[in-house]
Amino acid sequence: MENTKETQVIDQDGTIVILGAGPAGLACAHKLLSNGLNRKVVVLDRANVPGGAGASFKWKGHTLDYGPHAFHTRGDEPESLIRSLFVDNPESLISGRKRVSVFLKKKFFKYPLQIKEALLKFNPLLSIKIILEFMMTFIIHQLVSIPIESFEDWGRKRFGSTLYKISFGDYTRKVWKTDPNLISRKFASEKIQGFSFMNLIKKLLKIGGQVTEPYYQSVIYHKNGSGTLYMRLAEKVRALGGVVELEADIRQLKLDGDKVKEVCYFKNGQMQTLETDFLVNTIQMPALVNLFGNQTPFIVRHHADKLKYVSLILVYLEFETDKIGDDSWFYLLDNEFVFNRITEQKNLSPTTMEEGKTVLSFELTCRGSEEYWQMSDQELYDLAIADCERIPKLANKLSKVTDFTVRRARNVYELYLKQFDSHAEIVLGYTKNIENIISIGRRGLFLQGDMHQSVEMGLSAGDLIQNMNKDASKCGDLKAEYLNKYVKYQNT
Numbered sequence: 001m002e003n004t005k006e007t008q009v010i011d012q013d014g015t016i017v018i019l020g021a022g023p024a025g026l027a028c029a030h031k032l033l034s035n036g037l038n039r040k041v042v043v044l045d046r047a048n049v050p051g052g053a054g055a056s057f058k059w060k061g062h063t064l065d066y067g068p069h070a071f072h073t074r075g076d077e078p079e080s081l082i083r084s085l086f087v088d089n090p091e092s093l094i095s096g097r098k099r100v101s102v103f104l105k106k107k108f109f110k111y112p113l114q115i116k117e118a119l120l121k122f123n124p125l126l127s128i129k130i131i132l133e134f135m136m137t138f139i140i141h142q143l144v145s146i147p148i149e150s151f152e153d154w155g156r157k158r159f160g161s162t163l164y165k166i167s168f169g170d171y172t173r174k175v176w177k178t179d180p181n182l183i184s185r186k187f188a189s190e191k192i193q194g195f196s197f198m199n200l201i202k203k204l205l206k207i208g209g210q211v212t213e214p215y216y217q218s219v220i221y222h223k224n225g226s227g228t229l230y231m232r233l234a235e236k237v238r239a240l241g242g243v244v245e246l247e248a249d250i251r252q253l254k255l256d257g258d259k260v261k262e263v264c265y266f267k268n269g270q271m272q273t274l275e276t277d278f279l280v281n282t283i284q285m286p287a288l289v290n291l292f293g294n295q296t297p298f299i300v301r302h303h304a305d306k307l308k309y310v311s312l313i314l315v316y317l318e319f320e321t322d323k324i325g326d327d328s329w330f331y332l333l334d335n336e337f338v339f340n341r342i343t344e345q346k347n348l349s350p351t352t353m354e355e356g357k358t359v360l361s362f363e364l365t366c367r368g369s370e371e372y373w374q375m376s377d378q379e380l381y382d383l384a385i386a387d388c389e390r391i392p393k394l395a396n397k398l399s400k401v402t403d404f405t406v407r408r409a410r411n412v413y414e415l416y417l418k419q420f421d422s423h424a425e426i427v428l429g430y431t432k433n434i435e436n437i438i439s440i441g442r443r444g445l446f447l448q449g450d451m452h453q454s455v456e457m458g459l460s461a462g463d464l465i466q467n468m469n470k471d472a473s474k475c476g477d478l479k480a481e482y483l484n485k486y487v488k489y490q491n492t
């Protein structure tokens, strides 16, 4: 049935503005344009390339990602979208399994850490201690009800103190620069799935137990780097009639009653204003709230301010050697290392590197403007070299280091402090009440998801907007249904 103008959320001549040209924003634009909604779609981003955290950059003859960025596959719509972008050259997408390890107590282990392998490779006394502790903890938790409030409580209950500390506790403290006792237990349910010590004991004793492999082992990766996926997606959005405006720094959102009316952004040295009928947000929740300034109640700004992030420093070392190892990346679990993870991107695609060379990226996280953030590039390089000296396969290759570069990215990891969910829900509640906004994606919903999840959320937001436009009276219910599907921390 033909829509009447009154029931339509977005006017025939209306514009849908999408904040952010990362995986979520571009997927949403693509869906809106290919659904035939027939509205103007404008995507704004302050970066000079599309792709958000999944973009790539050029350094000398190399194309580098901001930390490893392989696209996890599930044989569903997000994967089909990505594949459809390269129908002219399907071989440019490399499909396979990523190879990931863990460096722990001077040995390499498979990732995710297989406890069976760990128990067999650890010193036998340590392995016995781990098993006894696990059993004691299991019995105690059967007899007494001990509240599980933090990530640390969760880890100790599930694995016993020693195994928890070695395999998750120390690393969590290192990556999040936060005492795990202050981290919400909901972080564990997002990050550590399908992992059961009981299951493992059953397997060791050969009395059952099953291994469920996490889906994120299979990936696709473009031979020219992760960013190529989003360059192509942005091209496709433009070809479908959409606008992707880069170097557009969004500075203000103007409300008219409970609707957003205007988006103000800074481009080419001046402020520009764009009228909007519907707004899709994919930028960080607190940043979105700030864009409304004093139009937002103080209490919402207060809660938005409680949502915290961790920033990332990447040190890239160039080696004049064909290859260092076979891992796509490996984690450094021990406290003696300053860096968290080392990636050899060449193992995702050799063509991202200059011939005869390989570049390793070293990731280091910081909160706010702490010490590491203030360090010079040279000081960070020295730290990377010091970590290499403790890993034999890198120590042997130090004479081959020919150059380095450093990149810093603010607020890339959402930090799940205890109570984060109550703060996030208040901010979400506020955006829910603004009639013509939907906030989506990892950033827009304060999630810890991957690119697949952001693309999926973008695609289903496209459908959501189309459905909302069919019947304005259902907007509230449709938005709530959408958020319930993706924002699991609301319900756990």
Ligand SMILES: Cc1cc2nc3c(=O)[nH]c(=O)nc-3n(C[C@H](O)[C@H](O)[C@H](O)COP(=O)(O)OP(=O)(O)OC[C@H]3O[C@@H](n4cnc5c(N)ncnc54)[C@H](O)[C@@H]3O)c2cc1C
Residues within 6 Å of the ligand: 019, 020, 021, 022, 023, 024, 025, 044, 045, 046, 047, 051, 052, 053, 054, 066, 067, 068, 069, 070, 071, 072, 248, 249, 250, 251, 282, 283, 284, 287, 312, 412, 413, 440, 441, 442, 443, 444, 448, 449, 450, 451, 452, 454
């Ligand atoms: C080191 C690291 C490694 C990762 N590895 C993987 C991996 O291997 N596989 C995987 O699937 N995922 C990985 N991820 C996660 C992945 O990067 C994110 O899930 C994904 O990028 C989220 O997409 P998004 O569109 O929701 O947000 P983003 O990619 O963050 O996009 C948001 C966009 O908003 C723009 N923006 C923000 N504020 C403004 C403003 N005021 N004005 C204009 N524009 C603005 C930003 O420039 C950005 O382009 C990794 C993340 C990190 C940090």
